[in-house]
Amino acid sequence: MAEIRIKGVAKDFGTFTALHDVDLTIADREFMVLLGASGCGKTTLLRIIAGLETATKGEVWIGDRRVDQLPPRERGIAMVFQNYAVFPHLTVFENIAFGLRMKRMPQAEVTRRVTRTAELMHIEQLLKRYSGQLSGGQRQRVAVARALAMEPEVILMDEPLSNLDALLRLEMRAELKGVLAGSNTTTIYVTHDQVEAMSLADRISVMNGGKIVQAAGPVEVYRNPAARFVGSFIGNPPMNFLSASPAGAGQWQVGGQVFAGPEAPAAEFAIRPEDLHPSDTGLPAEVRVVEPLGPHTLVTATVAGQPFRAVIDSTLVPRPGDVLHLAPMADRIRWFNPETQKAL
Amino acid sequence: MAEIRIKGVAKDFGTFTALHDVDLTIADREFMVLLGASGCGKTTLLRIIAGLETATKGEVWIGDRRVDQLPPRERGIAMVFQNYAVFPHLTVFENIAFGLRMKRMPQAEVTRRVTRTAELMHIEQLLKRYSGQLSGGQRQRVAVARALAMEPEVILMDEPLSNLDALLRLEMRAELKGVLAGSNTTTIYVTHDQVEAMSLADRISVMNGGKIVQAAGPVEVYRNPAARFVGSFIGNPPMNFLSASPAGAGQWQVGGQVFAGPEAPAAEFAIRPEDLHPSDTGLPAEVRVVEPLGPHTLVTATVAGQPFRAVIDSTLVPRPGDVLHLAPMADRIRWFNPETQKAL
Amino acid sequence: EALFWSTQAKPVEETQAMREQVLAGFEGGVDYQGMDEGPWLTRIQAEMQAGSGTIAVLGGLHGDLSGLGEGLMDLSAIDTSVIGDAMLELGRLGTDQQLYVPWMQATYLMAANREALQYLPEGADLNALTYDQLIAWAAAVHEATGERRFGFPAGPQGLRHRFFQGFLLPAYTGSTVTEFRSEAAVEAWGVFAELWSHTTPASTNYSFMQEPLLTGDVWIAFDHVARLADAFNQRPDDFVAFPAPAGPEGRAYMPVLAGLAVMNTAPDAEQSMALVNYMLQPETQIATLRATNFFPVMPVDMPDDMPASVQAFAPAIATMTGASDALPALLPMGLGELGGQFSQIYTDTFEQIILAGRPVEATLDAQAEVLRALMVQANAPCWAPDEPSDGPCPVN
Amino acid sequence: MPRALPYLLLLPATLFLVVFFLYPFVNVAWDSVTRGGEMTLANYQRMASHWKFPTAFWNTLLLAGIVVPIQLAMALTMASIVTKLQKGRSTLLYIFAIPLGISDLAAGLIWLAIFEQSGFLNSMLYGLGVIERPILFLSYQNTWVILLAIVLAEVWRATAIMMVILVAGMGLIPKEYGEAAEVFGASRWQRFTRVTLPMLKPSLQTALILRVILAFEVFAVVVALGGTQFPVLMSETYQWQFTMQDRGVAAAYAMVILGISVAFTLVILRLLHVPKEARI
């Protein structure tokens, strides 16, 4: 049982507060993805869970043990460091075997596990090299292999695939998912790749400025952001926000169009760029930049003077200066409170 | 004038050959993106251009100077290292100012440039910190800012945005594009993010196993891969390949369907997953896995026993086990020589 | 300033006194440097080899100077008429030139804490002790206090070899070299072994006996006068000085002679001569006595206000040298730079017999061979108390 | 040019050493194989046949063999403590480094004052009523106490040299490796042996080589505490050079010291070799 409970954890670095009262529970065997802007405290949170950093306050529980005071090695975790921390004085083999040796595992088992995880990470032909002889991506895979080989109760991964090419990342992602799903491991996984987040996560926690803003299933987070930040952060390109002016009870005027919305003193209109389709009655968007993205085209425009992006089928090729009418899908429109920035 | 010409460059590490006879010309002010699998030699190539590694053979020209024998500082380059190499003993400010001070730039100008690039990279509030007090992404941005502040003739960036969140990356990408377009800089940019590659590149060089396989504009590389590897490497998910059997002159039978193709002794059929649409007459695909990716759905299936992926509109939600008929768009079908793996 | 390069008066207080009380009166000033033998010698050798130098005057013990023969200037021009012939002879180093002139002299004495006097064997006269009485005394102190309280400077800087060369062996054999392995010598070593059984084992760390006397670790001690002085000066009332003991052949004692020499490379020979001359003035000699506890090499009138140590030592020395059974043993002559190895033979013998407990005869036989070889190599004739010899001094 | 660079960097130091070391060294080495102007091994024979030579030789090795491992352990402990500490580290480092500033002569003096018959140790024991009369620790009869005293004094005096080198080396080990080891289940001790020590190899190498070499030249402390009772190679060298004024034999001794130093250096270099690929 390796449920992780984080209760009111805060972390100050001198006067700078990196984490504010974080509360989070990760169920046993759950795959939790941590998403958040650069510098929002993801690594810090992982390090506190791992025991490498002492929280200024709060409690960390793994299973039914309170682990705050325990040294890292007693917490039953393994970790992939954002900067790999592959031991330069050990070969790849010995790096992967490091944790196993610490457990005094018999040599045969060590070799078996190392070989298996190395194959999983496609580094089996590098086992005799030292970290100085590896490329960035190879080093990163060693770091992942080292953690996987431990078969720990809890695995913390800090952007473990960031330096891999797309193809390999796709593969690794699938391998990781496979391996971890078949194990008893609870995973916390930091990534900046939203596709990765979506495809791997049981749940996604979105962090902002040292706080957890939303923790929910991937679709939920994508479709129903709990706060404006989540919408603006997730999705590539992110959600569009347009100011709305009241136009009667539950009616809001946005970019010259009127939409049904919540009954509230003020509200902000939001729609994802891909939830728009060209239509004569849509929002009038003045095209600024057109970027072909392979199958689709990203259009950057302004609606009522506010920036606005749409992803449309690449069959349609507007030109800068054109006015494109884009109709939002009604069930995809979201509304936010402009003051609290929470969803309405 | 900072055209970069690489002529027959090879690099051996002991018995391992990291680069085989690479020839590449990057035009003055061009933005060249280097794409390739992990460990294929991208960093090595950059380091040879920068003068940090000596090529086993070959020549490197920048402008009309042959620079092989010149020390790095005389090559007029700046570089973002894959692992940042931010100086730990200097503040962020001094890190960014480092190169400028080497040029004996007046203090006022130094401050101006540092402030500007720091703002560009959104690290202006971190200027007084040391690298040990930064998050991974912040450190990476310092490395980028340090190179940009130099306003060099040639800038080499090794996965400069890999540790940034999607939103920030999007922004940074735009900023970089803006700054570099407005300058005299020739750029070589290694990335694993294909969207980034597509949106930034004037041209993309695809590397594989120490060789350059194709160097062409983004759309060309995407649409007309010169080799099977390029197709399989670029695109997320990558191109689908199906074996084809001859069915008369220029006619090939693929997955039970007959398509017009090249006249050749043998050929392999290829189509991008997004260039398929459900249709009763399409290729019969047996659905294995269905992954919702926000606006679209990724379907992993088999066609005639061969793996096959399709990205379809998320309105359609097939179930594993279903047979989906997927028709390729005729003008998007590509053919490869199964022996040489080159495009036909 | 003339550089006075000396192995004597190195303890800081003595150096200070040399500079301020002895040499201040010399015109042009003197830079007095008291050195360990190592650097002292190295510098001299360097100047000799280089053929030019800065040292004006060398000061050293007979043993220090005897190895320098060829590099030294003939000082016959200096008026040495008031100095005894025996001493001048030593200064010729076996040549017919005055290679050094006697500067000051001293000897070794016994000293005791007054507390120890109560255990003096009955009938023993402090001023005419025999070795047997000394042993009995040391034994009595040992028994009474439970501590071995005889002290002997057997440390690395200690002058232990002089005790064997000039005191113990001559007292029993009447000889230093010739009778080195005689029966009498065996007896002498036996006596010493007995004395050693009442000697504090810390002796192997002692270079100077004044400190253990002051701390009370040692009650009865043998040492060079200059190395006892501090005890008498600090606590004049607590200690007594008395002559060395006598053996069957007499009350052997060895003088210590320090000399002044000038190197051929001296920068200003005239100034050097002047300084040597200055050192031989009676007033300077008395000042030197005050500073170093070394006695003048010529007859002088002593003032009354001499330091406590001098007041204690002078009568003891007089008693020793004037004793009816006095047996002076001279410093080695004609050994040149082999003087160090000569002394080492005695030290080695001591260490092997007494400390390492090796058989006496065998050790003496072995060392005698070394000694014989050395004398042959040096081609040195015997000196007192050995009978004069033609050719190298024989070892029987 | 780049190929010449290392040589250019070494050139000043090499020239310097050639003039100020190699030239006099060759002189002395020549002394060791000549006697009266003729080539001979007589000096070595003389040295080897002297009855104190084996004692001095083994004493020197024994002393180094005891002192260096203790110092290594202590220096590592001190360096780890200092490195680990957040507050007060520079004060502590300073305290630990103090013996560095103390010459071996002064150190001998201090420890003599402790072990002497009327020294501090006896005073303390006496004051505590443990003993009734002072014990003579440094007697020629119990060489092992002398050895112990010398060991203590040497450990006290010369551990700081190693410690400071190791502190400097430890400071350069990136923290992240220790953290990684910690996460992967290494106890404090394992972290030390599996990460810190291997990554500290270059510094360990330097510290050990310097310390071992100095241990073979140990002299002043030994003489202060052991008197004539604990001959070591260096004290014999002195004796022959200055007391017996036989430069040939002294030079032979010096060559022996050099020989064992070089031999041990080779061993250390071999044991603590870091393969090129495994460097940071």
Place this chain on the structure above:
Amino acid sequence: MTEAGTQDAPPAPDRVRRSGRWVFVTGVGLLVAWVLVPIWLLLANALSAPAEVTAFPRSIIPSFDTASLEFFFGFRGVLDALWNSIQVASVTMIVAIGLGAPAGYALSRFDFPGKEAFRFLVIMTRAFPLPLLALPLAVMFIRTGLDDTILGLALVHATLALPFAVLITFSLFSGIPVELEEAAWTLGCTRLQAVIKVVLPLAAPGIAASAVFAFVISWNEVFAAAVLTIENRTLTAFLLQSLDVSPLHLKFAGGAALVIPALLFIFAVRKYLFAMWGIANR
């Protein structure tokens, strides 16, 4: 094989921590005492009256009689000697580091034929007893006029300190990632500039350690100082030369008088002995 997790209940973490802490603090305390007590004894003796120094039982609290110390500082020429010592030590430091650091750098960054030979030259320098070298050196110095100069003595001391400087800087430079240097090169540094701006600051602890050694070696060196300087005596040669044959109380006072400046120097550089910045590759 071993089942982690199914062991007996671990001890309460708090207790473990606290007892661990206690052991740690005690250990540190013992080490501190181990270093400081003998120093204190030296100072206590130096501050005692002569009679106290030889008394038994000895008191570890001195009477603060400064007569012995004053005797030393009242010596004619002490100040000159002090100044000479400082000069010699400083020149030694500069020469040793100035020549040693480049060599250490070359050893750490390049592989080249002759590397081992150089290493051996360095080690031999330290492994050969100086007193024997003093004679040929002195002859050479007298002939070339370096005799009795600050510089001459400093050169000899630098010979002693150079091996330290070379080996220490070598090991320290080896610990600094080449990549940081490479980054500096791409930012317009020459090799030298990169070393000065990047490597040296990071290697400050090692440089400081070398400096301390160079200083202390020079400061405490007696033999060469005694042989090679006459007028320009260093403090050590001036005071310590004859210390072993001086009365006890003066021995201690002289010892203390010599120790104090060295301690001040170490105090002054102590903070550089630390790596102030953690080095992380990424």
